[in-house]
Amino acid sequence: MRQALYRGFLASCLVSLSTLSLAAQAAGFDHVAQLADKGFAISAQARLLGSGEVLGALDPDRALSPASVTKLYTAAAALDRWGPQHRFTTRFVSVGSVDPGGTLHGDLVLEGGGDPALTSEELWRLIQKLRESGVKRVDGQLVISQWRFGPVRCTTTDRCETRTRGTNAYSALLSSAAINYGSWCATVAPGSVGQPARITSCDTVTPTLRVDNQVRTVAANGSLSLSAARVTDSQGDTLKVSGQIPADSFPQAIYKASSDPADQTGQTLLALLQQSGVAVGRGYAVSQQPPPVTATQLAAVEGKPLQELLLRTLNYSNNFMADTLAMDLTVGSQQQLADAGEMLERFAAGLPGHGPATLKSGSGLTPGNRVSARSVDALLAAMYANASLFPTFVAGMQVPTNGPMHFIRRGSEVFQDHVMLKTGTLNEPVTVRAIAGYFRTREGRWGSFAVLINGTASTPYLSWRESLPLIAEDLTAMIESH
Incomplete structure (x- = not known):
């Protein structure tokens, strides 16, 4: 009897201690902690950067998926490696010679420099520089050299599906x-009423992509409804577009991954x-080999500085x-995404x-990424302490009140105006709602925070409409109390 009573007393004490421990952990994140009752896994921490004082924590060492909060690691590692003014270079090179009449005898090689924002506009500039070098005709091939990396093996369902069908641009x-x-x-533009719409390329005068146009032009003030997908067969990519466009509608741009x-x-x-x-005599080819060491540069174009790339990223x-x-x-050459992940892990290990x-x-985009809120906070603190890189790093984050992503415009005015953040969202294989960044207190002191929320197979869907107000309430209380 006494043993039974003792066991009951011990169990009661353990429950009480567990409750006290959870309450202590949730200090500062009382609203976010409500999601734990629904089965969501949470790792959260907020602290002042000057003193290191922790204002709130909830299982801060638990490693969870950060989704797109991962991009903060990429931005920090890139700034650490190259600095804000670094530019990626794309070149035309060749081992051939140009005769007095402007004919390049040999292949014209485009050496890809890994510019994340290389566009048709930069290619036009590159071509202009080629013409300025005297080239008017190429009697060989145009060779696209992706010797550094590409094609990169897909590691997620979205990207693997993109190889045969493109329904979005994010993958x-x-x-x-x-x-x-x-x-x-x-670009889809209206034609005459009752006739097919006009579909043109955003990049070239004559479209290079095959288009299956099933879009009708309807009377003015009608409804706009467009559906598009890129499909691939033995002949290459085709853009299939269907729906309708009113005669008074502005042209609509459609983006689908190739x-x-x-x-x-x-x-x-x-x-x-x-x-x-x-003129190019023999078409084009794609190569994974670097240009010969004897190749000479015919033209080059530099991309946008890294600080602008990170703002967009x-x-x-x-x-x-x-x-x-x-x-x-x-x-090296022909690297894969796992190699890039290892470089990011090495960078993180040094923080x-x-x-x-x-x-x-x-x-x-890979659901296997794992970090803790304390680790993200360490990244944020390290970048804050780097006076030469911090302005560029924080400039890429959104202030909710005027950020381009409208879904973050929630919470109090204090949260809207005093927080700079990056969000992360995944819906498969489980729900991920992650957020991290900086805040300024009423007194002007800097703080950092990270909140990682992961679902399981048994938890309900969690929207930003449900989760962001809880995070905003907790951060607002911290900001106002300091």
Whole structure:
């Protein structure tokens, strides 16, 4: 009897201690902790950066998926490696010679430099420089060299599906010679009422992409309804577009990931060369080999500075740009996403107080990434302490009140105006809602925070509408109390 009573007393004490421990952990994150009751796994921490004082914590050492919060690691590692003003260079090279009449005798090689934001506009500039060098005709091939990386093996369901069918732009495939973010762009404009719409390329005068146009033009003030997908067969990519567009509608741009970014570059660049008056005798080919060491440079164009690339990567959570930057961190040729992940893990391991991390991509599109809230806080603290890099790093984050992503415009005015953040979202295989960044207190002191929320197979779907207000309430209380 006494043993039974003792066991009951001990169990009661353990329950009480467990409750007290949870309450202590949830201090500062009382609202976020409500999601734990629904079965969600949570890791959260907020602290002041000057003193290191922890304002709130909830299982801060628990490693969870950060989704696109991973992009903060990519941005920090890129800044640490190259600095804000670094530019990626794309070149035309050849081992051939140019005769007095302007004919290049040999292949014209585009050497991809891994520029995450290389667009048709930069290619036009590159072609102009080629013409200035005296080249008017190429009697060999146009060769697209993706020797650094590409094609990169897909490691997620979305990217693997993109090889045969593209229904979005966020899962674009990777290549060091990719253009236009690895996606095709087409413009749909109304035709005459009752007739098919006009579909043109965003990049070339004559479209290089096959188009299956099933869009009708309807009367003015009608409803706009467009559906598009890129499909691939033995002949290459085709953009299938259906629906309707009113006669008074503005042109609508459609973006769909290509099945082969380097091949897309070849098609587009060949068309641009021909349209600029530079004839290419033998079409184009894609190569994974570097140009011969005897090749000479005919023209080169530098991309946008890294600080501008990071602004786009973080503000718009661009997976293609983030993973391309992560691939750029690797050394050697024909690297894969796992190699980029290892470089990010090495960078994280060198941050004071960070602890272990699993990073399988630079975008967070891979669900296997794992970090803790304490680790993310360590990253944020390290970047805050770096006076030369911090302004560029924080500039890529969103202030909710005026950020480009409208879904973050929730919570109190204090939260809206005093927080700079990066979000992360995954819906498969489980729900992930992650958020991290900086805040300024009423007194102007800087703080950092990270909240990682992961679901399980048995938890309900969690929207930002449900989760963000809870995070905002907790951070608002911390900001106002300091």
